[in-house]
Amino acid sequence: MITSAVFALVAGLLVILSRQVNGRLSLSSTPLISSFWNHCVGFVVLSALALAIGGLLPSNAGEIPWWVFTGGALGVVFVASSSWLLPRIGAVNSTLLVIAGQMVCGVVFDMLRGEPVTLWAAGLGIVMILAGMALTQRRG
Amino acid sequence: MSFPSAPRANPLHLLAAFATGGLLSLAVFINGEAARYGGPMFSSWLAHGVGMVVSAIVLAVIWRRQRAAKAAAESEAGKAPLWAYIGGVLGAATVMLTSTAVNSPLALAGTLALGLVGQVVLSLAADFWGLLGLPKRRLGWRDGAAVLLIGGGSLVIILFGLG
Numbered sequence: 517m518i519t520s521a522v523f524a525l526v527a528g529l530l531v532i533l534s535r536q537v538n539g540r541l542s543l544s545s546t547p548l549i550s551s552f553w554n555h556c557v558g559f560v561v562l563s564a565l566a567l568a569i570g571g572l573l574p575s576n577a578g579e580i581p582w583w584v585f586t587g588g589a590l591g592v593v594f595v596a597s598s599s600w601l602l603p604r605i606g607a608v609n610s611t612l613l614v615i616a617g618q619m620v621c622g623v624v625f626d627m628l629r630g631e632p633v634t635l636w637a638a639g640l641g642i643v644m645i646l647a648g649m650a651l652t653q654r655r656g
Numbered sequence: 657m658s659f660p661s662a663p664r665a666n667p668l669h670l671l672a673a674f675a676t677g678g679l680l681s682l683a684v685f686i687n688g689e690a691a692r693y694g695g696p697m698f699s700s701w702l703a704h705g706v707g708m709v710v711s712a713i714v715l716a717v718i719w720r721r722q723r724a725a726k727a728a729a730e731s732e733a734g735k736a737p738l739w740a741y742i743g744g745v746l747g748a749a750t751v752m753l754t755s756t757a758v759n760s761p762l763a764l765a766g767t768l769a770l771g772l773v774g775q776v777v778l779s780l781a782a783d784f785w786g787l788l789g790l791p792k793r794r795l796g797w798r799d800g801a802a803v804l805l806i807g808g809g810s811l812v813i814i815l816f817g818l819g
Contacts, residue, residue, distance in 0.1 A: 517760065517761055517762070519760075520756065520757045520760035520761070520762050520767075521757075521762060521766075521770055523753040523754070523756050523757040523760075524753070524754065524757040524762055524766065524767045524769075524770035524771050524774070525770045525771070525773065525774040526753055526774065527750050527753040527754045527757065527767070527771050527774065528770065528771035528772060528773060528774020528775040528776075528777075528778070529774045529775075529777075529778045530746045530747075530749055530750045530753070531750060531771065531774070531775050532774075532775050532778040532779050532782060533746055533778065533788075534743045534746035534747050534750065535743075536782055536787055536788040536790055537739065537740055537741075537742060537743040537746065537788060538740075538743040539788075539790055540736065540737070540740045540788050540789045540790060541736045541740035541741060541743065542729075543729060543733045543736075543789070543790070544726075544729050544730050544733045544734060544735060544736035544740070545725075545726045545729055545730070545736060546722050546725045546726055546729065548711060548714065548715060548718075548722060549715065549722060549726060550743070551707070551711050552708065552711040552712060552715055553741050553743070553744065554707075554743040554744045554747065555704045555705075555707035555708040555711055555744060556708045556712075556744065557741055557742065557743070557744030557745060558700070558704040558707075558743075558744030558745065558747045558748045559701065559704040559705050559707075559708045559744070560744075561744060561745050561748045562697065562700055562701040562704055562748050563701065565697070565748070566697060566698075566701055569697075572694070572697065572698055572701060573694065573698065574693045574694035574695070574698060576693060577693070577694065579693070580690070580693050581689075583686065584686060584689045584690045584693070584702075585702065585706055586686060586706075587683050587686035587687040587690060587699075587702070587703045587706065588702065588703040588704065588705065588706025588707035588708075588709075588710060589706060589707065589710045590679050590680075590682060590683040590686065591683055591703050591704075591706075591707045592707045592710050592711045592714075593676075593679060594676060594679050594680055594683060595707075595743075596711075597672060597673075597675075597676045597679075598676060600672075601669060601672060601673055601676070602790060603790055603791055604669060605665040605669045605673070606783045606791065606793040607778075607779040607780075607782035607783045607787075607790070607793075608776075608779045608780055608782075608783045608793070608795065608799055608802075608803065609665045609669070609673070609802075610673060610779070611775050611776060611779040612776075612779075612802055612803065612806045612807075613665065613669075613670055613673030613674055613676075613677065614673050614674075614676050614677040614680065615677060615772065615775070615806060615807075615810055616673075616674055616677060616806050616810075617673065617674035617675060617676060617677020617678045617679075617680070617681075618677035618678065618680045618681045618684075619677070619681075619809070619810045619813050619814075620674075620677075620678075621677065621678035621681045621682070622681040622684075622813075623813060623817065623818075625681055625682070625685065626818065631818075632818075633817060633818065634816055634817050634818070637812050637813060637815075637816035637817035638813055638817035638818075640809070640812055641809040641810065641811075641812040641813035641816075641817050642809065642813070643809070644805045644806070644808055644809030644812065645805065645806050645809040645810065647805050647809075648801070648802040648803075648804075648805030648806035648809065649670060649674070649802075649806065651798050651801050651802040651805065652665045652670065652798070652799075652802050653665060653666070653667065653670060
C-alpha cells in the first residue's frame with residue numbers, strides 16, 4: 517500500500533518533469549518537434565522493454581476497433597500544446613488549467629456515456645474548479 | 657542563458673489549456689480501451705508508436721516552416737541540452753507506475769488523487785525555482801487560492817463524484 521502510494525505520487529511528479537523537459541526542448545525547436553521526440557523516444561524505450569519481457573501483442577489484436585488507434589494522435593496534440601503553453605503561462609497555471617479541463621470534461625464525458633456520477637459532488641467540484649480558473653486570469 | 661519571466665495566463669491560454677485537458681480525458685479513455693485488450697504496456701506502446709508516426713507525417717508536410725522556426729528558436733535559446741530528449745522515457749515510466757498503483761488497494765481514485773498532489777507540488781517548485789531551464793514565475797496569493805480551489809475541486813470529484 518505504501519509502495520503503491522509512493523508510485524502514484526512519483527507518477528504525478530514524472531508528469532510534470534516530463535512536461536518541463538518537453539517544454540525545454542520546444543524552446544530550442546518547436547512544440548511539434550518536441551512532441552515527435554517525446555513519442556519516438558518513448559516508443560523505443562517501450563519496444564526494448566517489451567522485447568525483454570515478451571508478450572506485448574495481444575492475441576485478440578485483430579478485434580481492436582479502429583478508433584482505439586487514435587489515442588496516439590491525441591497524444592501528439594497534447595504534448596505539443598503543453599510544450600507551447602508551459603513557457604507562456606508557467607508550470608502552476610499549465611498544471612491547474614489542464615487538470616481543470618480534464619476533470620470537467622471527464623465528468624461531462626462520463627455522464628454522456630451513462631456512467632454513474634454523484635451529482636452533488638461533481639457539481640461542487642466543478643464550481644470550485646471554475647472559481648479557481650477565474651483566479652488564474654487576473655494579476656495578483 | 658536566461659529566459660524572460662512567464663507572463664500571466666490570458667483567456668486564449670485558458671481556453672487552450674482547458675481544451676488540452678479535455679483532450680487528455682478523451683485520450684485516457686481511448687488508451688484505457690487499448691489496455692483492456694493488451695494491458696497497460698501495450699496501450700502505452702501503441703499510443704507512442706502511433707504518435708511517432710503521426711507527428712513524423714505532419715512534420716514532413718510542414719518541414720520547411722518547422723525548420724525555419726527551429727533555427728530561429730535555437731539562435732535565441734541555444735541548442736537543447738541532451739536531457740531535454742528524455743521526456744518519452746519519463747512518460748513510459750509514468751505508465752508503469754500508474755498501472756501498478758491502479759491495481760493496488762488505492763484503485764483509480766487513490767492513484768489519480770495522489771498523482772494530482774504530486775503534479776501540483778512539483779509545478780509549484782518548478783515555477784518558484786525555474787526548474788530545468790524554464791522561466792521562473794513569482795507566486796502570489798492568487799496562485800495559492802487557485803491551487804486550493806482547482807486541486808480541492810478535483811479531489812472532491814475524484815473521491816466522491818465518480819461512481
